[in-house]
Structure formats: structure tokens, C-alpha cells
Amino acid sequence: TDLVIATRNDHKVAELDTLLSGELGLRVLGLKGMEGIPEIVEDRDTFEGNAVKKAETVAGVLNRPVVADDSGLAVDALNGDPGVYSARFAGPGATDAQNNAKLLQALQGVPESRRNASFICVIALAVPGEETRVVRGECTGRIAVSPRGEHGFGYDPLFFLPDRGVTMAEAGPEVKRRISHRARASVKLLQLLRERYDF
Numbered sequence: 001t002d003l004v005i006a007t008r009n010d011h012k013v014a015e016l017d018t019l020l021s022g023e024l025g026l027r028v029l030g031l032k033g034m035e036g037i038p039e040i041v042e043d044r045d046t047f048e049g050n051a052v053k054k055a056e057t058v059a060g061v062l063n064r065p066v067v068a069d070d071s072g073l074a075v076d077a078l079n080g081d082p083g084v085y086s087a088r089f090a091g092p093g094a095t096d097a098q099n100n101a102k103l104l105q106a107l108q109g110v111p112e113s114r115r116n117a118s119f120i121c122v123i124a125l126a127v128p129g130e131e132t133r134v135v136r137g138e139c140t141g142r143i144a145v146s147p148r149g150e151h152g153f154g155y156d157p158l159f160f161l162p163d164r165g166v167t168m169a170e171a172g173p174e175v176k177r178r179i180s181h182r183a184r185a186s187v188k189l190l191q192l193l194r195e196r197y198d199f
């Protein structure tokens with residue numbers, strides 16, 4: 001059977017499929033093209049709150065286990081922003097390019113030493129009739145002064161990895177699947193699924 005991920009973001013589906021499908025021997029399925037799923041308003045002020053809301057809403061509709069990923073970028077110099085607003089930093093429906101431009105603008109004049117940031121990924125697992133579980137993964141880096149690289153999505157072209165001397169978008173999928181916030185959360189999700197469920 002498939003593991004449903006409560007997301008309409010194709011990049012998340014692809015990354016989670018790589019991270020989970022081989023380990024679990026199943027396919028990961030996003031919400032695109034699925035009927036009867038309501039629009040979910042992400043109105044909580046934490047990644048945990050939004051991830052739980054997405055997972056529980058869809059698990060309730062489908063009456064089967066559902067995973068949700070709520071993620072984003074926390075920039076130290078912006079007191080943790082854009083945080084849960086990462087997808088709509090430049091406004092509702094903003095593109096990745098618009099959000100990246102907005103981030104560069106917000107950090108204009110901020111020196112390298114004060115551009116530290118973390119990618120955060122919270123994954124919720126909602127199983128009908130059971131307590132919802134959450135896991136979190138983080139990845140630290142620094143916001144570059146201009147975008148570089150073609151891989152990945154979202155803020156990857158601006159997320160500089162000091163240890164490697166490249167952005168996440170330059171590092172590519174091999175590196176990302178080992179070190180990303182999503183990779184780290186996925187390891188914990190796999191532990192949970194193996195411990196508690198028949199996956």
C-alpha cells in the first residue's frame with residue numbers, strides 16, 4: 001500500500017519518496033489529484049501545530065494513516081522569521097523566487113557573521129484512533145548574498161553550507177538526502193513507524 005503525505009508540494013513528495021519508500025517498501029503519495037480533500041488553512045504559530053493539523057485533517061477524511069511535513073527557514077538575524085510563514089514570506093501565493101528576493105532584501109547589509117539560519121522540518125504522523133506523533137529535524141547554514149545552484153527548491157539556492165562551501169542547491173540531491181532537515185526528521189519517523197506500526 002501507499003503512505004499518504006498531506007502535501008501539495010511536489011518537491012516534498014519527491015524528497016520524502018526518496019527518503020522513505022526504499023526503507024519501508026512502499027510508495028509515497030501526495031494529495032495532488034486526490035478527491036474530497038478540503039483546503040487546509042495553516043493558521044498555527046508553530047511547525048508542530050501546522051503539521052499536526054494537516055496530518056489529522058487528512059487522516060480523518062481518508063480514515064487511514066497520514067504523514068504531514070511542515071517546514072521552513074528560521075533566520076537568526078530575523079528572530080526566527082520567516083519560520084511558519086516561509087511559504088508566503090513575500091505574500092500569499094508567492095513563488096520561490098519572490099520569497100528568495102524578499103529574504104535577500106530583509107538581510108541587506110547584514111554581514112556574513114550574522115546570517116546564520118536553520119532549515120526546520122516537522123513531520124506529524126496521524127493514525128486514526130491513536131495519539132498523533134511528531135518528529136523534528138534541523139539543518140544549520142548561512143544565508144548567502146546571492147542565489148547559487150539549480151537543484152532542490154524553495155530557499156535551497158540561498159542556503160549556504162559553510163562546511164562544504166556550496167549552497168544546498170549546488171550540493172544536489174545526494175548530499176541533501178543525507179544532511180537536510182527533512183532527512184533528519186525522516187530518520188526519526190522511520191524509527192517511529194518501525195517501533196509502533198506494521199510498516
Ligand code: ITT
Nearest residue numbers: 007008009069070071072073086087153154155156
Ligand atoms: P504543503 O503545506 O502542501 O506541504 P508548502 O510548500 O506550503 O506545502 P510549507 O507550508 O511547509 O509547505 O512551507 C514550506 C516552505 O519552506 C516551502 O515553501 C519552502 O519555501 C521552504 N522549504 C521547506 N523545505 C525546504 C527545503 O528542503 N529546501 C528549501 N526550502 C524549503
